[in-house]
Amino acid sequence: MSASWYTRRWTAGVLLMIAVLLGAAGVLPADEETCHFLWEQANARTAAARTPEEYLDAAQAYQQIVREGVRNGTLFYNLGTTLLLAGDGENAVAALRRAERYLGSTPDIRINLRQAMALQAGRPDTDLPWDRTILFWHYDEPVRVRALVAMCGWLLLWLAILLRLLTRAPAAGKTSGAVISLAKTCLLFGLLLCVLFSSSTAVSLLQEQMDERTWQDRTFTSKPPPEQHP
Numbered sequence: 001m002s003a004s005w006y007t008r009r010w011t012a013g014v015l016l017m018i019a020v021l022l023g024a025a026g027v028l029p030a031d032e033e034t035c036h037f038l039w040e041q042a043n044a045r046t047a048a049a050r051t052p053e054e055y056l057d058a059a060q061a062y063q064q065i066v067r068e069g070v071r072n073g074t075l076f077y078n079l080g081t082t083l084l085l086a087g088d089g090e091n092a093v094a095a096l097r098r099a100e101r102y103l104g105s106t107p108d109i110r111i112n113l114r115q116a117m118a119l120q121a122g123r124p125d126t127d128l129p130w131d132r133t134i135l136f137w138h139y140d141e142p143v144r145v146r147a148l149v150a151m152c153g154w155l156l157l158w159l160a161i162l163l164r165l166l167t168r169a170p171a172a173g174k175t176s177g178a179v180i181s182l183a184k185t186c187l188l189f190g191l192l193l194c195v196l197f198s199s200s201t202a203v204s205l206l207q208e209q210m211d212e213r214t215w216q217d218r219t220f221t222s223k224p225p226p227e228q229h230p
Helices: 003-023 033-048 052-067 073-086 089-103 107-121 136-140 143-167 173-217
Strands: none
Touching: 033 052, 033 073, 052 073, 073 089, 073 107, 089 107, 089 173, 136 173, 143 173
């Protein structure tokens, strides 16, 4: 078995344990006793897991919470990481991408997503897609933040319209030049923010909707680590 595989597995396991310990409080609605029980059960299975089959069992426990209707980044991060440790690269990538929509591209998600993509491709290592650098605003921030920025851009557009109307007022006088300049600035930044972040939010919401429709049909699997070839 490859030593690098064990190194990646240990790294993912440590990151998962940190998420379990730091993310447990408040990750589920306080009035959902069943979900709290399933969450603690899944965390316990993860902490005790040592083999791909045991990590798969923990992933199934997290999946049960998804079936109960819970949706948050920590849940999908733990699900994706346990699937990664179980050897299911394809479903690990899908779960970690859902986590990214809720949490943004955190360092932990990037590390595990890179490992999951390498596992899915059957390679010892791989880089994240190039578009993550160019479209950094799409991946770095969660959907709710991008939606808020898009709304701010929309408000700037209306502010620009209001300022231009003020310049046409009889009392505008000598201040009209400065107001027009401010209106153009608001228009430029408002249009930029509105176009970039509203389209980014729409894409993520569409992807989440597609995942939501097909998620229950996914079949999780486990497989042993790859053999090391001389």
